[in-house]
Structure formats: structure tokens, C-alpha cells
Amino acid sequence: MLSHLKTIGLTVLLPFLVPAITPARTAIADARAATDVEIVGVKIGLGGAFRTGKWTPMTVQLKSESDASGTLQVITLDGDGMQAAFRPDASRVEIRAGQTASVPLLIRVAAVQPWLEVRFVADNGDVTDWQPNTDELGRGTLSSQQVLLQLGKPIGLADALAVRRRVAHEAMTVAKVEEAAQMPTQWLGYDACDVISLSTSDLTFLNRVTDEQRAALRDWVRRGGCLIFCVGSQGEAVLGAEGQWKDFAPGQFQRVTTMRNPGRIESFAGENYPITLNVDSNTGFPLPLSASVLADASGNILAYEGNDPLNQPLVVHATEGLGQILYVAVDLDASPLDDWNGRRHFVANLLDLGLGREGGDSSSGTKGQVTHLGYRDLGGQLRAALDRYPNVRPIPFSLVLAIAFIYLLLIGPADYFLLDKFFHRMHWTWISFPLIVFLTCIGISTLASRWKGHVTHVNQADLVDVDVAGGTIVGRNWTSIFVPTNRRLNVKLIASPDVIPDGGQLPDRQPGNALTWLALPGTGYGGIDNESSLIADDAIYQVVNEGSLQSPSYQLHDLPLQDWSSRGFYGIWWAQSSNLECGELQEVDRLVAGSVVNPLPVPLNNCQLMFGRWYYALGDLAPGESRLVDSSLTAKNIAVQLTRKKVVETGKSSTQVSTPWDQQNMDVPRIMEMMMFHNAAGGRGYTSLLHRQYRALDMSSQLELDHAILVGRVATPAASVVDSSEELQPDPQRHWTVVRLLLPINHPRGSGD
Numbered sequence: 001m002l003s004h005l006k007t008i009g010l011t012v013l014l015p016f017l018v019p020a021i022t023p024a025r026t027a028i029a030d031a032r033a034a035t036d037v038e039i040v041g042v043k044i045g046l047g048g049a050f051r052t053g054k055w056t057p058m059t060v061q062l063k064s065e066s067d068a069s070g071t072l073q074v075i076t077l078d079g080d081g082m083q084a085a086f087r088p089d090a091s092r093v094e095i096r097a098g099q100t101a102s103v104p105l106l107i108r109v110a111a112v113q114p115w116l117e118v119r120f121v122a123d124n125g126d127v128t129d130w131q132p133n134t135d136e137l138g139r140g141t142l143s144s145q146q147v148l149l150q151l152g153k154p155i156g157l158a159d160a161l162a163v164r165r166r167v168a169h170e171a172m173t174v175a176k177v178e179e180a181a182q183m184p185t186q187w188l189g190y191d192a193c194d195v196i197s198l199s200t201s202d203l204t205f206l207n208r209v210t211d212e213q214r215a216a217l218r219d220w221v222r223r224g225g226c227l228i229f230c231v232g233s234q235g236e237a238v239l240g241a242e243g244q245w246k247d248f249a250p251g252q253f254q255r256v257t258t259m260r261n262p263g264r265i266e267s268f269a270g271e272n273y274p275i276t277l278n279v280d281s282n283t284g285f286p287l288p289l290s291a292s293v294l295a296d297a298s299g300n301i302l303a304y305e306g307n308d309p310l311n312q313p314l315v316v317h318a319t320e321g322l323g324q325i326l327y328v329a330v331d332l333d334a335s336p337l338d339d340w341n342g343r344r345h346f347v348a349n350l351l352d353l354g355l356g357r358e359g360g361d362s363s364s365g366t367k368g369q370v371t372h373l374g375y376r377d378l379g380g381q382l383r384a385a386l387d388r389y390p391n392v393r394p395i396p397f398s399l400v401l402a403i404a405f406i407y408l409l410l411i412g413p414a415d416y417f418l419l420d421k422f423f424h425r426m427h428w429t430w431i432s433f434p435l436i437v438f439l440t441c442i443g444i445s446t447l448a449s450r451w452k453g454h455v456t457h458v459n460q461a462d463l464v465d466v467d468v469a470g471g472t473i474v475g476r477n478w479t480s481i482f483v484p485t486n487r488r489l490n491v492k493l494i495a496s497p498d499v500i501p502d503g504g505q506l507p508d509r510q511p512g513n514a515l516t517w518l519a520l521p522g523t524g525y526g527g528i529d530n531e532s533s534l535i536a537d538d539a540i541y542q543v544v545n546e547g548s549l550q551s552p553s554y555q556l557h558d559l560p561l562q563d564w565s566s567r568g569f570y571g572i573w574w575a576q577s578s579n580l581e582c583g584e585l586q587e588v589d590r591l592v593a594g595s596v597v598n599p600l601p602v603p604l605n606n607c608q609l610m611f612g613r614w615y616y617a618l619g620d621l622a623p624g625e626s627r628l629v630d631s632s633l634t635a636k637n638i639a640v641q642l643t644r645k646k647v648v649e650t651g652k653s654s655t656q657v658s659t660p661w662d663q664q665n666m667d668v669p670r671i672m673e674m675m676m677f678h679n680a681a682g683g684r685g686y687t688s689l690l691h692r693q694y695r696a697l698d699m700s701s702q703l704e705l706d707h708a709i710l711v712g713r714v715a716t717p718a719a720s721v722v723d724s725s726e727e728l729q730p731d732p733q734r735h736w737t738v739v740r741l742l743l744p745i746n747h748p749r750g751s752g753d
Helices: 006-011 157-163 203-207 211-222 235-239 263-269 343-355 367-373 378-386 397-422 426-452 638-642 668-676
Strands: 037-044 055-064 068-077 083-086 093-095 100-108 116-122 127-130 147-151 173-177 195-199 226-230 252-259 289-295 300-304 313-320 323-328 457-467 472-483 487-495 512-517 540-545 553-561 565-576 583-588 591-597 604-611 614-621 626-629 646-650 653-657 707-714 719-723 735-746
Touching (some): 037 127, 055 093, 068 100, 093 100, 147 157, 157 173, 157 343, 203 235, 226 343, 263 300, 263 343, 289 313, 323 343, 378 668, 397 426, 472 487, 472 719, 487 512, 565 719, 583 626, 591 604, 614 638
Parallel strands (some): 195 226, 457 735
Antiparallel strands (some): 037 055, 055 100, 068 083, 252 289, 487 553, 487 719, 540 553, 583 591, 591 626, 604 707, 646 653
16 A cells, blocks of 8 residues: 655654654454354354455354344455454344354455454344454465365375475465365356366265355366366266266267276376276276277367277376366276375376476565565555556655754754754744744645645456356456545446446346455565564455355445555456357368357457467458458467567577566556466566466367457456546556457367377
8 A cells, every 4th residue: 555645744743742642452362252243263264274365255143042143244355454354245144042053155365374263243233243262263275376176085186296396385285175065056166276176985974065065166177176086986966967067068968988907097197107097806807997988079189098089088188178078087086096196196297287387486586676676476566566667756765864854854953953043043943843833834734745646546457257168258357446535435347348348147047246456475574475464454344245155245434545555455246148250260280260259249459379289360340340361361479479579680580589577567458467367477487476376267168178368458447446436437548458368169079189
């Protein structure tokens, strides 16, 4: 948050005025039972794991000796040290006498060891407060640490991490959900997860998953998640005609078959670890592996039985909406693979496919520069770029020191020397001292007005992803506002219908949105990876779901902003569309040919069609306009474009040299371009920055799958942060909107191997 200079005049008076007595906030160690309701405890995260700066599920357990009802809120600190009160989706909480009620809700924390306060307000106004200690909450995961979640029986994620060693602040975390009841019912509950594994050999676990929980997992995948889906012996029950999980398979279930030679599974592990098959106790012969065979599998078939990859695929990497499915046709959680020495390498290779290889050494990087800038993630660079406003200059700390020094010099030695040595009127200090203070305050206020101005500024960036084939639409919004005067906001996120084809909804799939504070990844000032946060203000604002469980709308109410200060917001919205006309493309010799159509009701500017390692510059596309993609267009290398390689003459030869990534660059479109295809540019090896806070934005992996990506700019904002009294319009030339369209590709038969 930008400092404001008007407080300096008051601050420098404190040593000479009566000290103000500020009541200290008393930590609440135990429940204050002003009501009959007792706050028994809390559970935060998935399998006890939660991640800073991410939406995470939380459950509060309440108990009462008599029937009780009221409202519940969980108060925690945001990235700016402000107190944010999160409420459950249900407006009221009902507790039956002698019973324990478990109330679920979603929150976001801004520290590894967050400060939390749970508050229950009964209908009669009585309040019960409780603050859990750090042992009860556990320790959170850094934003730079990726979270792997295993649902059901383990497939060896923890063992795979030993193969991919990382430095401490980047080590992956494995969370375990062994009871279906612990699975979230909203897809935002999986926000902290980078990869989720689901094993299916245990039907007991699967049968206890509710429709809402299954839909939440499916939505998370289709909106950018990555799922490792293992289906072996239980293929008929899981993926068959009556199977409730068939929508997760990248193909049509055909049959459960047996494998007596697991050599292709061993080969995918990439190591010489033979699989020892179980032995039939009666016959003494090895028992074959069970595998669930898919027909018409989409995506890349990475391992298969026989000579035809489409005949019996064993490992399939495919897109699912905007996300990815890694389908494994055997049970990695069951014998004999559960104790196979090669399983950790097998799973590590799956993780490399799902997460992508970032490039660079995890222990390398420009540590000194990152420390100076205050961030080590691309998300931090984007936030810093959005926190720059026209005609608003940050106050240098050196200027603050100079003003303080001159002020102290005037009220001390200068005042004494002039009155005692020249005027010999020391009693005039009763006039000179307040006069110096008054003139200093006037000067500081005038200086601040010139440097900060009296105009509200809004910077905004939008990224909209559209899965043309499936109709999934996800928009992300980053908004940073600067206000010259104190005010309180009641803000919500509203998507523009101009970028949502067909109104963006179907009868059974209503749109939703979530607006919250903008996180700063890292351990700098205000960073979310610090051990704890300091309370900056006693004021509490509300984070409220004004929608429903199926169509949430998380909004911020009564948010205070000080004069000459800035505030960042991050919002995500989603919708569903259908019948999008996108043209027809097919793969020809690892290039793409055919036609593309702009399915949006707005023009797409500076369009680029990407597939594999190549892209085509298509120019501008009007709504509904079709563009032919053929040999007349030149295919250019994506990595060359992303790294801005230039030809440099060296004597008699020439070579291509990448333009170094500038971590201090405040060009928002350039930062967004790198966030969209970070790994394709070389990842951390090129930028020396991580890309963890918004990792789902990186579609480098999808470039190698069965989709092309059409990228274009839109002239108008895709969403707006709206206050209750006005729409916060972005400044002219200070809003950027990028749209990515995932277009299906027709592949030649057998090209997926």
C-alpha cells in the first residue's frame, strides 16, 4: 500500500504532545462463553494442508447444551494486514441441543502461521469468540510450494517427490484425503492444489462421494486443474454404462483386460525396475495385471499394449476443458504395483507431464535482485506493475528522512539559536514552535497533493480462457485502485456479456464469481509467505457469498481505504456456453491447417494461433469472421517469440540470442504473455522467477496435446469491479484484456504415440 505523507506532520508531534494511549488487542486464548454455544474446534485445509494466498476449505465445530441459532464468521488477516471476516454460505447456523454442528466455509490466509478468530453471534446478540493456537491450526504451505492431493488410496506421490528433489522453500507437499466426507463441495476448495490423484481400486471410497463433491472435482479439472486418474480392475464399475466417473475418462470405456507382460508399464517409468507379478497359490503361475481399456482415446497416448496405440492405451495425457487428465489404465495403489520399486519414477514422470518442467536450477536465481524487488514469482511482478499509476509518484524514503531531519533541526537547534542568540526572546518559542509545526504540515500536505493528486485511478488486467469444444469459460481479473480520500467500498465482480458467448450459461450450469484481495507471493513486506502477519487496523470488512452454493458470488463489504492509498483485488469468474463456431483444424506433419472462426461477440486483435512449437500471426478477427490457415502463412517458433530472440552477427557467423527477462519490467501485456506460456519460454531458466501463484494460467502443456490455442486482445475490459455506488472504471490505456480459445484439432489416426 502506498504511504501517505499527511500523517508525517502528526507523527513528528508525538514526542512533544501527550502520548496517545492505544488499547492493545488482547489475544483470546480460550472461548469466551457469553452464550451457551461452545466453539469446539476448527479444521482447516485438505488433509490438514492449506496454502497461503489460496482459497481453502475450513470447518468450524460448534456445540450447545440447548437449541441455538445465529451467525458465524471467521476473521483472519489479508495481505495488507486488514481483518477480513469470512462467512459460511448458509446465512444462519442452527445448533441442536447436545449435538455438535460442523459448519463448512471457504477462507484465504496470508501467512504460514495465520492469525484466526472464530466468532459466533447468537440471535439475542450474545457473542462467543475463540482464537485457536498455532498447534491447532498447523503450519501452512508457502505459495512457492506446490500441493499434491491424493484422494483415496495412495499411488506413491510422496515417494515420487524423492525423485524430484527441490530446495526447502519450493518442496512439494502431499496432502491425503482418506474419507470421502472430507472432499469439498465447491471447486474453489481445491484452489491450493496443483495436481490431484484419484485411485479407484477401493470402491468403498468412491461410492461415498456425493454428486456435489464429484461435480466440484470435475469443475476444478475443467477450469484448469490436473487429475491423475488410475482405473484398473474396477473399470466396469467406475467407467461403465452405470459408472458415475465415466465423464473423467479421456475416451469411451471398452473392457477390462489382462496383461501378462507389463513391459510397457516398466518402460514408462524410464528405469530398470521389473514388475514382479503376483503368483496364483494354486497353480503357481503369475497373475496378470488388470487394465481398463478405452476406445477412441483423445490426447497423447504415451504408453500402450501391442502395436497400435489406439488398441490398448495404458497412459493417456489429454485435455479436459481447460485442464488436464492423466489417465493410467492400471491400479497403482494395488498389488503388485503398490510395492513396485519403479512406481516412484512412473509417478514422477506423470507429475512432470502435469506440472511441466520449469527449467533452471531450483537453487539458482537472482537472489539479491529478488530480495530488492520483494517478489520471486511472476504473480508478484504483475502486482507491482498494476500498482503503478499515472501522475502518482511514490514518496522516496530518502525524502521522508530529509523532511524529518529538517523538521527536527528547525524545532530544536535552529529555534533555540535564533531565539536565544539573535532575538534574546526565548518565550517566543510558544509562537515559533506551533508556527513551525503548522507550516511543516502545510508544506507536507502540499507536497503530497502534488505527488499523489486528487484523482481515483484504476488499473485492470483480464485473462479469459474459453474451451470451445466443451463450452467452459473462466475469466481472471486483477484490479488495482488508488484513492485520494478515505472511503469504504462494497465491491463485487461482474463479467462483461461482451466476452461470454450465448450469455455464458446453461440451465443446469449457472455462472459464478469470487472477488478477494490480491496476494503478493514471497517474504517481502506484505508478502503472504511470512511466518505471521501484523494487524494494521482494527476495522473488519466482510467476505460474503451473495450467491448460492451452486452459483457463488463472493463479495467484499465495508472495505476501508485510507487517503492516498492503493488496494489490489483478484477475482475469478466462470460460465458455461455451447454451440460455439470455431472452424475446423487438423494436424498435418506436426503443423496445423484448416480455418479458425472468432466465436466471440467482440473483435479479437493481434491474433496468434499456437500449436506444438509453432504459431501463426493471423491479425485481427471480427466477430464471426473466418480465417484460412494454410501454407501461405509462415509458421514461427513460439520459444523464439516468447524470449524475443534476435540475430546477432559474430564475425563471419550469426546466432540467435534471447533478450534477457527484466524482472523490473512493468509492461503488463508482456508479463501476462509470460504467465500464459512460461514453461514454453524456458520457465525459470529464462525469467529466474517462479510461476506458482497462478500456475494454472500456464498452458504450455496444452500446446503439445490435442488442441490449438488462439490468443487475441480485446479492446474492452472482460469484467468490472463494481462498488455499490459506482463502477470502478479503469483508466484509459490502463486496462488490458487477453482471450485464449482452445480449439479442437483433428489428428490422424495413430498420431498420439
